[in-house]
Amino acid sequence: MNIGEAAKASGISGKMIRYYESIGLIPSVGRTEAGYRSFSDKDIHALRFIARARSLGFSVEQMSNLLALWRDDKRASSDVKAVAYAHIEELDSKIGKLIAMRQTLQHLAEHCQGDHRPSCPILGDLAGTADPGEIASSSAHPPLTC
Amino acid sequence: MNIGEAAKASGISGKMIRYYESIGLIPSVGRTEAGYRSFSDKDIHALRFIARARSLGFSVEQMSNLLALWRDDKRASSDVKAVAYAHIEELDSKIGKLIAMRQTLQHLAEHCQGDHRPSCPILGDLAGTADPGEIASSSAHPPLTC
DNA sequence: CCTTGACCTTACAACGGTGGGAAGGTTTAT
DNA sequence: ATAAACCTTCCCACCGTTGTAAGGTCAAGG
Numbered sequence: 001m002n003i004g005e006a007a008k009a010s011g012i013s014g015k016m017i018r019y020y021e022s023i024g025l026i027p028s029v030g031r032t033e034a035g036y037r038s039f040s041d042k043d044i045h046a047l048r049f050i051a052r053a054r055s056l057g058f059s060v061e062q063m064s065n066l067l068a069l070w071r072d073d074k075r076a077s078s079d080v081k082a083v084a085y086a087h088i089e090e091l092d093s094k095i096g097k098l099i100a101m102r103q104t105l106q107h108l109a110e111h112c113q114g115d116h117r118p119s120c121p122i123l124g125d126l127a128g129t130a131d132p133g134e135i136a137s138s139s140a141h142p143p144l145t146c
Numbered sequence: 147m148n149i150g151e152a153a154k155a156s157g158i159s160g161k162m163i164r165y166y167e168s169i170g171l172i173p174s175v176g177r178t179e180a181g182y183r184s185f186s187d188k189d190i191h192a193l194r195f196i197a198r199a200r201s202l203g204f205s206v207e208q209m210s211n212l213l214a215l216w217r218d219d220k221r222a223s224s225d226v227k228a229v230a231y232a233h234i235e236e237l238d239s240k241i242g243k244l245i246a247m248r249q250t251l252q253h254l255a256e257h258c259q260g261d262h263r264p265s266c267p268i269l270g271d272l273a274g275t276a277d278p279g280e281i282a283s284s285s286a287h288p289p290l291t292c
Numbered sequence: 293c294c295t296t297g298a299c300c301t302t303a304c305a306a307c308g309g310t311g312g313g314a315a316g317g318t319t320t321a322t
Numbered sequence: 323a324t325a326a327a328c329c330t331t332c333c334c335a336c337c338g339t340t341g342t343a344a345g346g347t348c349a350a351g352g
Contacts, residue, residue: 004328014329015311034318036329045273052272057247060308070269077259077266084255084268091248095241101203102237109230113223120223122230123216126198127191150299160300161340180347182300206337 001039010047012054017047025050025064058087147185156193158200163193171196171210204233 007014017037020026026046030038039047049070053063065083069075111121153160163183166172172192176184185193195216199209211229215221257267 002329013310016309018331019309032318032329034329036318048274049272052274054309055247056251056272057244066269066272070273073264075264075266076262077264077268078261080266080268081255081258081260084251084258088248088251088255091244091251095244095248098203098237098241098244101201102234102241105202105230105234105237109227109234112227112230114227115224116222118219118221118223120221120226122223122226123212123221126195126202126212127216128194128198148299149301159339162338164302165338178300178347180300182347200338 001044003037003039006037006039006044006047009044011051012047020047020050020060023060025060025067056087057091062087147190149183149185152183152185152190152193155190157197158193166193166196166206169206171206171213202233203237208233 001009003014003017006012006017010017012020017026021028026043029043030040032038046067049067050063053066058066062083066080069080069083105122108122108125113119147155149160149163152158152163156163158166163172167174172189175189176186178184192213195213196209199212204212208229212226215226215229251268254268254271259265
């Protein structure tokens, strides 16, 4: 299997397959006499594993751990679960920050007239010159946990 | 005002202040005879504007637009509002993706025994060998909109 | 006056992932 | 035989931030 076919079969671009190989995320695959990479079914399987892990937001480093666990017959599922929960916490942290941003911004935008006049509470907040009576300070991001 | 003092006053590292200057996000500030950057109150004000915008997740390009609007006395607040809403949509998109990941992962992790045994639905899903009866396919990410 | 330490300057590299492209070799189909 | 579609390696770009190295400057104290 060519790298092009492997890319189609796995959903990972050829560029990225080479990159993953170069950083050691996947072991070096076989080569033809002409130097072309030759992917076995096992290689494709690993690539699809990676594609799926990537779609769940795992970092390359986390994927490296997961791949090692996958290959290890004597792994403990608790180890896998720990990696998963660590990632869930990362996701929660990111989600929380984004929601706080969204909340603040929404609040500011709602108070903006949005007309031809220059007066704007959004810029007022950014510049630190917002009327604190008109709009509650947005730095007090509410404990919104979704 | 030194760059160090400016950094403390604005909450932006000296490194980043130089970077923002280098890419033209802020105009070149004055210099002392010895070549040290000298920040005016106005400069600090702009830096604090940037720090606040950054904390709301605006990209450098968006900040550039916002700064231009801020400096423009004849701006229309609708223009500012448009930038804000565009960013809110970006945030929503990111949040949605992260929540979908989180949801899938949580679901998988809940079904993992997390003991000393190797059997693990998380790896099963990633490898594409999960029992479809045991665990609903996680690729059908639910329409969770928070 | 001189040293020391804390600051400043520029310039370069690195990170994580991903994409783009150049320059050259190979395979496949016409 | 030739053209198109591959493949190879190599370097560069993005974004935002940090680190580091080599050198200049300022303020304090001996």
